[in-house]
Structure formats: C-alpha cells, structure tokens
Amino acid sequence: MPSYSPQELASQLKSGLLSFPVTHFTEDLQFDEKSYREHLSWLSGYPVAGLFAAGGTGEGFSLTGEEIDRVVRAAVDEVNGRLPVMAPATGGTANAVAQAKAAEAAGADGILLMPPYLTEAGQQGLIEHISAVCSATSLGVIVYSRANAVLNDRSVATLVDRNETLIGFKDGVGNIENLTRIYAAVGDRLAYIGGLPTAETFALPLLQLGMSTYSSAIFNFVPQYALDFYADVLAQDREAVYRRIREFILPYLDIRDRMKGYAVSIIKAGLAAVGRPAGPVRPPLQNLTESELAELTALIDKIR
C-alpha cells in the first residue's frame, strides 16, 4: 500500500519545492548506489515536498528498466517514508505500464509519466497512452507535457474525467495560452508543476498560471539557495527573484546553453563544484569541459 492516496499526494506535491536528484554513476558509467544514497541523505536535511527518482535530471532516459527499478528502490529505502517518492514511467505504452507496475511493487508513492520515446502522436493517442498507465496502477500519476507529448486543454479535460488517479500536470513547454486554457478547463483538479529546464527562470510568471511548485534541478547542488529562491517566488518578491536571476540564473544559463543536453550535465558539474561529485553523465549527454567547470565553480562560490 502506498503511504499517500492519489489525492493526498496531489496536496502534498503542491505544498513545497520538488527534488529531482541526479543518478550517480561510477567512472565506468554504472549506477553508484552508495553515492546516490549519500546524496539523498544529504538532501533530506532540506525541506521539500517530494522526490522524483530517475527523472530527467536523474537521466532516467539513459537507464534500463532494471536500473530504474534499482534507483527507485534505493530512493524508497533511503527516504524511508519522510517524503513521497515518485518513479518514472518511460517509453511506449507497454514499457510505461510495466514500469508503473514495477514502481508500485517497489513502494513508490506516485508516477511521473514521461513523453513516449521517439514517435510523434496525436492527442487521442496520447489520451489512450496516459489512460493505459493510469489504469495499470493505483498510484497517483503526474503527466509530463513536453516534447512529443504536449497535451491541449481538451485532452487534459478528457483525461481527468477518465482517470481519477491522474493528479498532476508537469509542464515542460511554457506556452502561456495553453496553460491558461488548461487551468480554465480543470482548475485545481490537478497539481501543476513547472518543469522547464532550470525551472527557476520561469517560476515567478508561472505562479500566476497556477504552478505553485516546480522541479528544481539546482536544488541538487545549492539546496538552500534553491529553497530561498522558491520562498521569494511564493512571496512574489519580484526584486529578490530578479536579484537572484541576475546574480546566478542568467550567468548559469549562459554556460548551460553552450551544448544541447547541458541542462542535465551542468547539475552533475554543479555537484562536482561543491565537492560532492556524482560521476559523469552517460552518452548521449556530454560532460562540461574543465574550463566550463571552473567557470561554474566560480559562479557557485559567489552564492554559497
């Protein structure tokens, strides 16, 4: 039995910042469970509302189903009920259904349903895909609307009618009209999660569109700064948010934007910069260069 009913999970996720930990690898790119657990133990000293194991920042897209299961089980065990743990469901429908079932068996509290791999799809196909995963588990499901799986307001309305356990909408697009339409259609029936790369960049305006929380990747390496940023957003302290955007976020984006995929690689680099290395990223991602790491380290040192 999960510790949170889907509705309890939705309320919990809305209540604070969300942690998306990286997945630690050894130098030969194997899952480094010991270091991963140490990381989760360090982060557990900071108050967040939920932990998403093997998400995008956790390189879930580079892990086998078996590895995802190991990562999720390690997270569930390490977190030990202090927070809800969400597991990913990835790929095509059969794969995502199997992963959702495995996540429930592993003791996860919810599912983050990623866009299906490679193929494009129409809205009706996405509705069937998402509904199949919701039907396969009693866990609350958060759908990640991004890339080849961007939902419109009519689809979201149909999905919530069909699936009581669909409890969250994570946005990775930032289309204001679409988000306004979705909130107008289903309102607080869903928990809304800002999920654009470096979510802090968009947090203040998206708060007005119903996104009371977001997935903070930088929480991995500057957890207190990420929490302070979130507090400024909730307080709608525009001056403080823009000070932080100027002092850290914008120069950070300048490094991140030098290479596709760096939105994830730069998080592992950030951990190296603060003396908590998480190992390399797996291909197809690339690690930051030594000089980029030095630049990032100097930037992080200014805010620590």
Ligand SMILES: O=C([O-])C(=O)C[C@H](O)[C@@H](O)C(=O)[O-]
């Ligand atoms: O699955 C993921 O890791 C994400 O999509 C979210 C990231 O945490 C993103 O919001 C960010 O980079 O802040």
